[in-house]
Amino acid sequence: MSDITKTHLAVIGAGPGGYAAAFLAADLGLDVTVIDPEKNPGGVCLYRGCIPSKALLHVAKLINETREAKKWGITFASPDINVQQLRDWKNDVVKKLTGGLGQLIKQRKINHIQGRAHFLDSNTIEIINENSDKSRLQFDYAVLATGSRPAKIPALSVDSPRLLNSTSALNLEDVPKSLLVIGGGYIGLEMGSVYAALGSKVSVVEMMPNILPGADKDLIKILKKSLDEKFDKIMVNAKVTNMKALDDGIRVSFEGDDVHQNNQKFDKVLMSIGRQPNSDGLGLENTSVKTDQKGFVVVDDQRRTADPSIYAIGDIAGEPMLAHKASHEGHVAVEAIAGHKVAFEPQAIPAVVFTNPEMAWAGLTEEQAKQQGRNVEVMRFPWAASGRALTMDRTDGLTKLIVDPETERILGMGIVGAGAGELIAEGVLAIEMAANVTDLKLSIHPHPTLSETVMESAEMFFGQSTHIYRPRRKK
């Protein structure tokens, strides 16, 4: 086929970055074509990431709570887990969401082409559909939103169906007796939590001195305490040196501090050491787009690549690889294409780990302040002083504020505890609006909720927290 069609804006990849970009572009009246291998938009986030994992984590939480209920005088029998049905339900969630997006594409009259795009030059792509038919599309502008995929360590790669990545782990083929998670980042911990709740004996191995590298230690400490109970063990400062596929599992050799057994057999191994951008195989060499050493596409603050007609957003445009960052970038890129004077300049990108308890942070972390040598004041409000946390029997939480002592501005917020992911949004707003501690302190928060911990930690700045007696140190 040698069809040549034309479009003003080609959006390549329909994940949360790509579809947000395409939708806004259509709303702004641009002629948009979306190219994506799936039938409906969604990308990794909806098909193989955020959404299915959250469905499973919801179930994991329920299972955990039935166990905890024993303390409150309610005893449930051990759950009878129908993996097939659970998988179907999870798939159904994905289907509903992606189907809904498909509807929105139609309603917005966006041209959707199912296939993979390959750049022929700065204004032309070749699209190969599932039947290997080829067509060509000319565009004035393109938004590159092809995302990322799980990274591999080639030296450790074994050819075994027992070696999982985030995608296959989410497929939930079965519940292995033992599971090793390589990499203590958020994906590994979330998937480890799911499998642990379903009954697997989960071990985690992390190369760095702590799980969730980069996050604040006081938050991690609380999370780790809970994970230590749920997981078999968490090895930090440790790494896998060798893996060998067996008929009934994978034999793994370790090296490092926390390692008690140098050689262990696991039913399955989940490799979650990070993700790498999908910038290869796109024909970017036929354009002026530049990539860095890690394969991320180099963009300016409007997300424009070195090729003036091509923009890049989301995972392919750099860290942090988060869906909500991608959507925001998608909006910025499209507005830039539409001629608006905009830039990607967030002051806080929230990060959430959907473990149990959840952990979330936004803006400056204490760790970063230390690295920058920046003088900050940190307020920590332990959830043991929160009425709401007590009623939920979830005092395993902490709300912290990082404040500039001069301007009293909120620079960062970190939360560990049930529902931290929901609570962090207030921190993002506070940081973006340049709120100071007085603003937070004087905003009435509903009682009894966990959100009060935010207000009370602000009160702590003045040594006036209602539920904690900790007079302010005299300067």
Next chain:
Amino acid sequence: MAIEFKIPELGENITSGKVASVLVSAGDTVEENQSVLELETDKAVLEVPSEVAGTVKEVKVSEGDEVEVGQIVIIFEEGQEQAEAPAEQTQDKKSAKQEEEGKEQATQPVEETPTPAEETPDSEQPQTTKAAAQTIEFKVPNLGENVDAGSVAKILVSVGDQIKKDNTLLELETDKAVVEVPAEQSGTIKEILIKEGDQVDVGQHILTIETSESAETKTGAQKEEQTKTETEPSKTETESAPAPKKEEPAPAPQSTTKPKQERSDQGKRPLVPAAPSVRRFAREIGLDIVNVPGSGPGGRIGIEDVKVYSKRLHQQRAASDTVLKGVQAEALPDFSKWGEVDRQSMNKVRETTARHLSYAWTTIPHVTQFDKADITNLEALRKQYGPKAEEAGGKLTVTAILLKIIEGALKKFPQFNASIDMQNKEIIYKHYYNIGVAVDTERGLLVPVVKNINTKNIIELSKELRELSKKARDRKLALEDMQGGNFSISNLGGIGGTAFSPVVNAPEVAILGVSRAEMEPVYQDGQFVPRLRMPLALSYDHRLIDGADAARFLRWVCEALEQPFLLSLEG
């Protein structure tokens, strides 16, 4: 075929002239380059050669008329037609021709309608004709009073960009504010010689711009191409916006430094205390929010702060524009037409002097008061006490003595020790006595300031003056040595001359010029006696100082020179 002959380009800066004589009349046959008119311009009488050959059909001007460049003065019939005409002058042809003439006359008034005023003014014509594919060095313009350098905060254009006059090209951060630098002409960016973070000086060549017809037609072509696509409006919008686009300005350094910057988005830019809506507003109106001072708690920036800041920037720019207008309006002729020239860049002192004095001259209504002081006695005293000053390491010069005398005069006439604040409609009176002394150095004029004169005696002043002059000549003056003056003295007596009118060193309001003292016959007590008389000139800011006060001031100075005792008495 009638041809209109218009007044051609007459030379640089000549837009009109008076017809001194008309050398042809209707029916004359004219060769190309034959003189048809003599024009008297304010520079010379010029012969205007014809650009066409043909028969003069009508002369539309007569002697004494004022004509402008581009005005139609003669209507010709083209040569070829004319050549045939005399050969066979049949009645038919003639009448046909007359008919044609009639027609043309009917249409002429219409063609004539562009009155001289509407014609393209001369000053623009050389640009459009000569400018075909001309590259222009774009230099950092004046950024305001006392600002002579800045660092490049942001470059808003890239190589290949089409720019329009007044499009913002870059943002410069000076020690006072961030200034947007607009394009002075439309064109295409050829070359960017700077990068963000660079220090640039006023006058530094930073961009090369091609101003040309070709650039314009290119834009046209591009637009045409775009109209083919349905969604063209949005594209043209981005194309014409001065935002970064097309080829990267400096591919090599950018590609290596940029990724890192972009990777840590949160780290690089300071956390500005402004809400996203406010930040976006600032971006939309072309301001960098980082530079906007916030008035809220903890320096929080509200939308009002952005507006106030923007207004201030515009006022600053408007102020610097008005100062420059009078200075830069005229284009320079091509001097090399008349002989060999070479161009040298101004040094910093020259540049600052030129800018500062233009500012002073254009903003201050100057008047100069002249007088002469009899310094016969003073000279005797100066010789007598000279060794004392030498002992102290100074030199008892007239300037040193004048410092003390002016201090006395400033005390007696406080409006001379003042500055004007026109914006607030206030006069600022100063209660300290600092006087600048113009020093002639290799690099040019420098004006070190002798401070707190009231606390020093003449010997001390002579010593300090000597030190400052030496520092000036050795290029060792610090900026603060040249700041804080209330009044200036320029003594050219050492060189000679009978009188000159110095320019007030704004924001001061007066300056004393000293010329060479000469022995003069003075009629005294019924006879002429030789007296040493020193000519003095006092230029002053007439906004603040009235003529009578200036006369009194200068008289007092003369009297103090003549009778030094007056200084102790009144000073």
